[in-house]
Amino acid sequence: MKAFEFFAPKTLAEAKGLLNQYGESAAILAGGTDIVIEMNEGHRKPDVVIDIKKLKDLAYVRIEGSKIHIGALTTFEMISSDPVIRERVRVLAEAASKVGSPQIRSLGTIGGNLATASVAGDGVSAMMTLNASVVLDSVRGQRQMPLAEFLDGQGVSSRNALLADEIMTEVFFEMPDNHTATAFYKLAKRKSLAISVIGAGMLVQVDGAGICIKASMRGGCLARYPLHFKAAEEHLIGNKISIDLLEETLPMLHDAVYESAKSRPWSVFYKKESVQGVYRKLFAAILEQLNGKSYE
Amino acid sequence: MTKEYSVIGKSQVKVDALEKVLGTTKFAADYNLPDMLYGGVFRSTVAHATINSLKLEKAKALGGVEAVLDFHDIPGKNRFGIIIKDEPCLVDDKIRRYGDALAVVAARSPEILEAALALIEVDYNEIEPIFTFERALAADAPIIHGTTNIHQVKHLVCGDVDAAFERSDIIIENTYSTHRLSHMFIEPDAGIAYYDDEGLMTVVASTQNPHYDRNEVASLLGLPYNQVRVIQAATGGGFGGKLDISVQCHCALLTYHTRKPVKIVRSRSESTMVSSKRHPMIIKAKTGASRDGMLMALEVQMTGDTGAYASYGPAVITRAMAHCTGPYNIPNVRADATFVYTNNPMGGAFRGFGVPQVAVCHEGQMNQLARALSIDPIEIRIKNAHQIGSKLPTGQILENSVGFIETLEKARAKAEDVL
Amino acid sequence: MNKISISLNLNGTDRTILVYPNRRVVDLLREDFKLTSVKEGCSEGECGACTVIFNGDAVTTCCMLAGQADQSTIITLEGLAKDGELDLLQQCFLDEGAVQCGYCTPGMILAAKALLLKNQSPTEAQIKLAMSGNLCRCTGYQKIHAAVKSAVVIYKDKMAQGGESID
Structure with missing residues (x-):
């Protein structure tokens, strides 16, 4: 592994100062489960490594008003065992509980997952389904933006909008209410120690009569960033949620994956079929949750 | 009355289990010796090429580097291989696969080693790489070894196959293909070489084959067998993949030149790149049977890819031939097998030596036959199963211990319990 | 540096x-x-x-x-072993034949230990989940699972008889 200087700041201010000083030559280490492997294999060669994992203040799950705020350094283990997340945000609880392995979930953080923005990042798919926003901080001040915008951004790397002196401190989203059901399904070669083949999320909000007023469907590993199933969402909104209505979207999912995959190697084409199986599982989970809830 | 044995039929604690649960067992990478150097290999990044130039000077000049060697530095024979000696320790005439070893380096630290390997430069003269069986046999294909890309051809004939097909009520024909597999032993290959107190060249390695390794190291260094000792360290899985030479010869060559202990630990990717693989095979099968499901004839044509080097290819082709009927009586058999060299990873020993490949074929044929004749798939197997006294197509008579029918019956009972 | x-x-x-x-x-x-x-x-x-x-x-x-x-x-x-005495998990890995080539053994025992330090009476599903990040290429999973289960049972018995805590 290439030589580098190592810093483990104890406060956020100290971390921001270091980032301001070293800029592009620095790499941020959160859980380390991606970057340490990349450095060991020589794919990344930072001159300075800033280990922010000791900023314990950035590891939290907090409810403020109608929103849930999660500190960037919250591990997948903390997220998947948080009672509120488990009860109210199943899409995230399920995604977090399927990341890597118990060992990886104890190290890996949600902020690291979003900043690395891997094609197969389960945290990215779940947070996109929730229409989450991220908070970026630097000595110049704080800014926040929707996750979609963050992922589209051209920052210090082409992966996201993070500038060289910035650190992600938080991700937040609207807490799903009693009329909202969410679900996540990971399709992979094994139940553990397997990278997602499809990591798909779904959110459906209904009114008192069971009419869909909000839908969000995002499929990870189907495009550079979680594939947005717009046509399927539009098909649901304004209609009463039923298994028949949900299954009517399957050809739309097929077509969306086909469009995304048609210029890619033939070996990913099976996903236009498997995405339908994945969403059938999600439909069952969504209906179960909606049926178990009162609409009054 | 059943006899009481002191060991048979009782649970025994493995002799090496205590050290393993304590974590004190020494695997090859756990050995460290005073003055030890870290060894590494510079490998090709093309599959088929001759070498225009290999520049070692910059690596040699780096501080902390104690040896940078290529094939010129081999005092003995630069060829090893368990059956056919066709694999170089360090490439001399040409590169035959991605990852072929071109040079070895010994340095005082892993960091210096990494830096030295990065300073080696190579200029290739690429040759068309051959990745398929068909291309290997094409008239205009470049030749990988010697005068032909055919590694081996074998035939097995028993009875009158053509006549038996004519008498058959049903004929099932299919083509099966199996893929290349990596053993993925959990411990990547590792070893350490040193001169012991009596001046004996000693190699401690993760290996399944220390006696063979000893001969190869001796041959490489031009030493008599009694001047080389190979010790098998605790070995973290092999499954056939640690029967071939991995780090033993490279470590020994570096120790020979530096007189110091040299340890090589392969990374997972290096281990996967150059360790042997299960031979991919394409098997065309034609099975003839009577209306009541009795097998009458089998014709099989199998082709296999042994990759860049022979390794255990000759054993695999033989075993695949001999087992092509599976555990079934077939009185008339004709099997032809051809293995070729390609520039793919080396095919070698892997749990079953070709037998799992042909099992895909004979079991596929039995299932199709059962379906076509509307016979229960277990019944058709029992009807044709080998028993004591059965004669194999190789002429061997099974004289005792043929438990196939009992196994099938027990499996059926168990399946009925579960389903 | x-x-x-x-x-x-x-x-x-x-x-x-x-x-x-x-x-x-x-x-x-x-x-x-x-x-x-x-x-x-x-x-x-x-x-x-x-x-x-x-x-x-x-x-x-x-x-x-x-x-x-x-x-x-x-x-x-x-x-894990204290004063020459094996940890209960180490003993159970021995007794249940859960050790084959031994290369995955340290990680397996420690994954199980981390579980038992947090949860002294895990269910089968919890044991499987806690061990799901460790591969055994010799595929001795059944025996490894049996060893952890056996440790849980022995520990419960010991506690019932007023024994010491697991760590």
């Missing part, structure tokens, strides 16, 4: 060491502290052979930089 100082509690003893930061925790433990029970199998957090207990959690040390170990508590397999 400047060396960094790492202070940690390693197998019950406070240790401080100066190392170059471009080492991983697996290197720190194996090379600097000579704790070679920590095995490197895949180098990318996929096999679990390098598992140790870090601040109470099972983690894979091939994806951690040495600096991350500062101010931490680490337990390796060397730290």
Whole structure:
């Protein structure tokens, strides 16, 4: 592994100062489960490594008003065992509980997952389904933006909008209410120690009569960033949620994956079929949750 | 009355289990010796090429580097291989696969080693790489070894196959293909070489084959067998993949030149790149049977890819031939097998030596036959199963211990319990 | 490159060491502290052979930089047996024949230990989940699972008879 200087700041201010000083030559280490492997294999060669994992203040799950705020350094283990997340945000609880392995979930953080923005990042798919926003901080001040915008951004790397002196401190989203059901399904070669083949999320909000007023469907590993199933969402909104209505979207999912995959190697084409199986599982989970809830 | 044995039929604690649960067992990478150097290999990044130039000077000049060697530095024979000696320790005439070893380096630290390997430069003269069986046999294909890309051809004939097909009520024909597999032993290959107190060249390695390794190291260094000792360290899985030479010869060559202990630990990717693989095979099968499901004839044509080097290819082709009927009586058999060299990873020993490949074929044929004749798939197997006294197509008579029918019956009972 | 100082509690003893930061925790433990029970199998957090207990959690040390170990508590397999007496899990791995080639064994035992430190009466599903980050290529999973289950049962019996806590 290439030589580098190592810093483990104890406060956020100290971390921001270091980032301001070293800029592009620095790499941020959160859980380390991606970057340490990349450095060991020589794919990344930072001159300075800033280990922010000791900023314990950035590891939290907090409810403020109608929103849930999660500190960037919250591990997948903390997220998947948080009672509120488990009860109210199943899409995230399920995604977090399927990341890597118990060992990886104890190290890996949600902020690291979003900043690395891997094609197969389960945290990215779940947070996109929730229409989450991220908070970026630097000595110049704080800014926040929707996750979609963050992922589209051209920052210090082409992966996201993070500038060289910035650190992600938080991700937040609207807490799903009693009329909202969410679900996540990971399709992979094994139940553990397997990278997602499809990591798909779904959110459906209904009114008192069971009419869909909000839908969000995002499929990870189907495009550079979680594939947005717009046509399927539009098909649901304004209609009463039923298994028949949900299954009517399957050809739309097929077509969306086909469009995304048609210029890619033939070996990913099976996903236009498997995405339908994945969403059938999600439909069952969504209906179960909606049926178990009162609409009054 | 059943006899009481002191060991048979009782649970025994493995002799090496205590050290393993304590974590004190020494695997090859756990050995460290005073003055030890870290060894590494510079490998090709093309599959088929001759070498225009290999520049070692910059690596040699780096501080902390104690040896940078290529094939010129081999005092003995630069060829090893368990059956056919066709694999170089360090490439001399040409590169035959991605990852072929071109040079070895010994340095005082892993960091210096990494830096030295990065300073080696190579200029290739690429040759068309051959990745398929068909291309290997094409008239205009470049030749990988010697005068032909055919590694081996074998035939097995028993009875009158053509006549038996004519008498058959049903004929099932299919083509099966199996893929290349990596053993993925959990411990990547590792070893350490040193001169012991009596001046004996000693190699401690993760290996399944220390006696063979000893001969190869001796041959490489031009030493008599009694001047080389190979010790098998605790070995973290092999499954056939640690029967071939991995780090033993490279470590020994570096120790020979530096007189110091040299340890090589392969990374997972290096281990996967150059360790042997299960031979991919394409098997065309034609099975003839009577209306009541009795097998009458089998014709099989199998082709296999042994990759860049022979390794255990000759054993695999033989075993695949001999087992092509599976555990079934077939009185008339004709099997032809051809293995070729390609520039793919080396095919070698892997749990079953070709037998799992042909099992895909004979079991596929039995299932199709059962379906076509509307016979229960277990019944058709029992009807044709080998028993004591059965004669194999190789002429061997099974004289005792043929438990196939009992196994099938027990499996059926168990399946009925579960389903 | 400047060396960094790492202070940690390693197998019950406070240790401080100066190392170059471009080492991983697996290197720190194996090379600097000579704790070679920590095995490197895949180098990318996929096999679990390098598992140790870090601040109470099972983690894979091939994806951690040495600096991350500062101010931490680490337990390796060397730290389990006390005064020559095997840890209950080690004894159960022996008795149940859960050891084959032995390369995954340290990580397996520590993954199970991390579970039992948090949950002394885990269900079968919880045991399977806790062990799901460790691969055994010899595929001795049944016996490994049986060993952990057996440790749970023996421990419960001991507790019923007023025995000591598991750690």
